[in-house]
Amino acid sequence: MMTVITETTLKPGQEQEWDRAFEERIGAAKSQPGWIDAQLLIPEDEPNKRIVVGTWRSRDDWERWHQTSTFQQTREPMNRSTADDGRPEWHQVRAREAMEA
Incomplete structure (x- = not known):
């Protein structure tokens, strides 16, 4: 199992457009072979x-x-909203446990 982390900086005022495209993208990812989970973090x-x-x-x-x-x-609207897109960082997952809030 692998986790990929990518940090993106958005152009001012483009947050909603990027977020909408991301929601569409992640909704479709859920049905892809090999997909396990995703989180979107906003500092x-x-x-x-x-x-x-x-x-x-x-x-x-x-x-794939x-x-x-x-x-x-979804690439076009997300790229249009992006000022800087970081390089994906890959991490091998050694342990994963679901936690309840």
């Missing part, structure tokens, strides 16, 4: 930042997802 002191934490069975599954039409369709 309290930087509302124009987005940190995506996605967990996949393998990096190959994630890469990037070739799907839904991923490609």
Whole structure:
């Protein structure tokens, strides 16, 4: 199991457009082979930042997802809203346990 973390800085005023496209993208990702989980983090002191934490069975599954039409369709509005998109950072998951709030 692999987790990929990507930090993105959005252009001022583009948060809603990016968030809408991300919601569409993540909704479709749930049906992709190898998808396990995803979180969207917004730092309290930087509302124009987005940190995506996605967990996949393998990096190959994630890469295949990037070739799907839904991923490609959401790329344009997200890129238009992005000022700076960080490079994905990969982490091998050694332990994962569901916690209740």
